[in-house]
Amino acid sequence: MPSKTHLIYFSPTKTTKKIVEGIAAGLGSGEIEHYDLTRMEHGLDLRLSDGVAVIGVPVYAGRVPEVCLERMKNLSAAGVPALLVALYGNREFEDALVELRDLAICKGFSVIAAGAFIGEHSYSTGAQPIAVNRPDESDLRKAREFGAAIAKRMEKNSRLETPAMPGNVPYRERLPLGGIAPETDRDRCNLCGACVEVCPTFVIAATDEVTTEAENCILCCACVKDCPEGARALNHPVVEGRREMLIKNCSKRREPELFF
Ligand SMILES: Cc1cc2nc3c(=O)[nH]c(=O)nc-3n(C[C@H](O)[C@H](O)[C@H](O)COP(=O)(O)O)c2cc1C
Incomplete structure (x- = not known):
């Protein structure tokens, strides 16, 4: 078993984190080092030369989110073996895994395995659930x-x-996020600041009201899922349409796919 496992992940709603931790448990090394990029504003400045790495990202529009690329800009490795994880919301992972593979190789990792796993979709709500509560026990066992x-x-x-792993090069075009962001219900909000504390792009401020700088919101919905008062919601018509499409076409349970 490897002496040390380095877990490198971006995971606003924590499903990617659960999977990389599960993989680390299976690898069974004595020492596990976490590099959680989610709130690492200036990214990770690190050169790895030992152990094994597990690198996990969520899939956004079939790609690796741009914020992950930025936060790994100053990461490199001297031939360290890496297992890759693309975590998607039960629709498709498309080119995300090959993009992550190319990124990891370019940084000096030796990619030895990859997996596409399923997590509750960022847009999932109580009324419109999408892959709700995934990863579940079966996913974690896998x-x-x-x-x-x-x-x-x-x-x-x-x-x-x-x-070999599925996906195309050149990768599919990125979809613009379009300046949309979750909104706050002022009647429910008690200004506790939980949304501010979890936002991975630092676009939320809470003074005498909660404000969100929509241009830099990545729609991860961490603020929606972590609000203790249920005061944050993402109900923009574009997202409503997306939710309906996902429920109509992507409700059939997908299973993890492994490549090694
Ligand atoms: C902007 C955006 C785009 C997404 N695109 C996809 C997608 O193309 N396919 C898919 O199955 N899930 C997609 N998802 C869902 C995420 O991949 C999924 O919710 C993932 O579990 C989030 O990871 P996290 O819990 O580590 O934050 C998208 C989510 C967001 C916010």
Whole structure:
């Protein structure tokens, strides 16, 4: 088993985090180091030279979110083996995994395995649930088994090849986010600031009211899901349309796909 596991992830609603932690448990190394990029405003400045890395990102419009690329700008590795995770909301992961593979290789990692896992969709609500409560126990078990299988392979072979994985190069075009953001119900909001504390792009302020700088909102919905008063909601018509499409076309349960 590897001596040390480095967990590198961006995870506003924590589903990606749960999967990378599951994989780390399966890898079984004595030491686990977390590099949580979610609130790391200036990104990660790090050169890795030992152990194994698990790198996890959510899928946004079939791609790696731009904010993840920015936060990994100053990350590099000297041939450290890496397992990759693209976490998607039960629609599709499209080019996200190959984009993450190319990014990891470009930074000096040796990509030895990859997985596409499913997490509750950022746009999921109580009334319109999408992949609600995923990853569940079955997903987490698969994550642990995946980690354990890779640890075994690493023991037998110190030079594992990069596996084939689905996705296209050039990657699909990024969709503009369009300056949309969740809104606050002033009657419910008690200005506790929980939304400010979880926002990964630091666009929310709470003084005598909560304001959101919509241009830099990435629609992750961490503020919606973490508001203790249920005062934040993302009900823009564009997102409402998206939700309806997801419920109509993407309700059939997808299962994790592993590549190694
Ligand atoms: C802007 C945006 C775009 C998304 N695009 C996709 C997508 O293309 N396919 C998909 O299945 N899920 C998509 N999702 C859902 C996320 O991949 C999913 O909610 C993921 O669990 C979030 O990870 P986190 O919990 O680590 O933040 C999108 C979410 C957002 C906010």
